[in-house]
Amino acid sequence: MDTLTSRPSEVKPIVLRAMQAHRPIFIWGPPGIGKSELVEDITYNELPGNNLMIDMRLALMEPTDLRGYPFRNPDTNQMEWAPAADLPTEEMAEAYDNIILFLDELNSAPPSVQAAAYQLVLNGKIGQYVLPKNVKIVAAGNRETDRGVTFRMPAPLANRFRHINMDVNFEDWQQWAVNNDVHPDVVGYLSFAKQDLFQFDAKTSSQSFPTPRSWVFTSDMLKIDGFEQAGSKEQKAEVAGAIGEGMAIKFLEHRKIASKLPKPEDVIEGKVKTLDSKVAKEISAKYSLVVSLAYELNDIYQKDGVEGPFKDAINNVVEFSYDNFEPEMVVFFLRTIMKDYKIVFNLRTTLKKDLQKTFQDRYVKYIA
Numbered sequence: 073m074d075t076l077t078s079r080p081s082e083v084k085p086i087v088l089r090a091m092q093a094h095r096p097i098f099i100w101g102p103p104g105i106g107k108s109e110l111v112e113d114i115t116y117n118e119l120p121g122n123n124l125m126i127d128m129r130l131a132l133m134e135p136t137d138l139r140g141y142p143f144r145n146p147d148t149n150q151m152e153w154a155p156a157a158d159l160p161t162e163e164m165a166e167a168y169d170n171i172i173l174f175l176d177e178l179n180s181a182p183p184s185v186q187a188a189a190y191q192l193v194l195n196g197k198i199g200q201y202v203l204p205k206n207v208k209i210v211a212a213g214n215r216e217t218d219r220g221v222t223f224r225m226p227a228p229l230a231n232r233f234r235h236i237n238m239d240v241n242f243e244d245w246q247q248w249a250v251n252n253d254v255h256p257d258v259v260g261y262l263s264f265a266k267q268d269l270f271q272f273d274a275k276t277s278s279q280s281f282p283t284p285r286s287w288v289f290t291s292d293m294l295k296i297d298g299f300e301q302a303g304s305k306e307q308k309a310e311v312a313g314a315i316g317e318g319m320a321i322k323f324l325e326h327r328k329i330a331s332k333l334p335k336p337e338d339v340i341e342g343k344v345k346t347l348d349s350k351v352a353k354e355i356s357a358k359y360s361l362v363v364s365l366a367y368e369l370n371d372i373y374q375k376d377g378v379e380g381p382f383k384d385a386i387n388n389v390v391e392f393s394y395d396n397f398e399p400e401m402v403v404f405f406l407r408t409i410m411k412d413y414k415i416v417f418n419l420r421t422t423l424k425k426d427l428q429k430t431f432q433d434r435y436v437k438y439i440a
Contacts, residue, residue, distance in 0.1 A: 079241035088118050096193050096209040101238040102272050104283025107212040111174050121169025130181035138188040139199050153199040165204030172208055179213040179225050190229040240270040245284050250412045255291035256367050260360025261326050282315040289314040330360040336368045342388040347396045362405045365389050370413045378417045390427050
């Protein structure tokens with residue numbers, strides 16, 4: 073397999089063009105990096121029209137799950153095939169502009185299932201079933217080097233697909249995370265420790281390891297009522313079950329420091345002007361505070377736009393950041409709210425004059 077890899081934001085337009093050209097495409101990549109989420113996002117947010125994605129996990133299927141089940145037609149005394157219920161019918165196809173048939177874990181399926189999929193991908197039909205014309209096929213799977221259960225794909229089937237290798241990219245994940253309500257502590261920690269987003273070693277026997285998917289699992293844990301009241305050992309065991317013991321220790325230590333930070337709403341309301349001197353030395357904690365402030369500002373912005381409460385809030389936060397953050401952290405904050413959250417405001421008309429001048433004097437050079 074070629075070693076050329078692409079980040080998710082580069083893979084997305086390639087997959088979209090394959091869909092529009094009605095050409096099957098196969099996305100290769102290690103486990104947990106968001107291949108299925110990418111296809112889902114394209115289906116519902118990028119591909120024009122009213123669309124549906126059907127997710128078929130072929131590793132869990134038998135050949136009859138694709139080909140259908142044979143039965144004797146009493147009228148003709150011949151064997152016919154009852155089509156698989158998961159495959160889209162003509163009636164279903166008429167209700168949508170496009171149906172994306174996502175064949176996940178294709179190369180983890182047994183050879184007999186791959187052979188059935190081969191007929192569907194190559195010929196657009198299998199047995200008596202014919203694929204509706206507006207159905208587009210996308211497949212995905214782990215690489216043979218990823219220690220998963222894989223079978224070598226038959227050459228005729230492989231040749232039917234376009235192939236693209238996807239890898240992890242922090243900036244792409246961060247953009248996705250802030251738009252999908254991933255917990256600020258997770259985003260803040262990984263903004264500081266980008267290398268911890270994905271650590272997969274096919275040679276290790278570890279059951280849990282950090283991936284974009286397992287960090288989302290961790291985010292979900294933090295939101296559950298009762299997690300914060302659990303003991304430290306219990307918390308560590310729960311988080312370790314998602315991202316591994318070593319990473320859980322690092323992350324929970326980061327949370328202990330971050331817990332000493334001021335509440336974002338107090339900074340936004342101007343009640344807190346300075347950071348505790350001990351906390352101010354912890355860069356990872358300040359990343360978490362920046363992300364939390366961005367979350368809160370985005371909520372205000374979504375409700376009222378740039379007028380009213382947002383104007384006072386952004387001035388309080390910018391003033392706080394000037395007094396407590398390094399220049400690079402101030403720029404990180406501004407980029408987070410403008411680029412990741414797409415909060416649109418004019419610095420000249422929104423910030424107070426003294427804050428505008430400070431920005432011009434200190435920070436403009438860091439934007440370039």
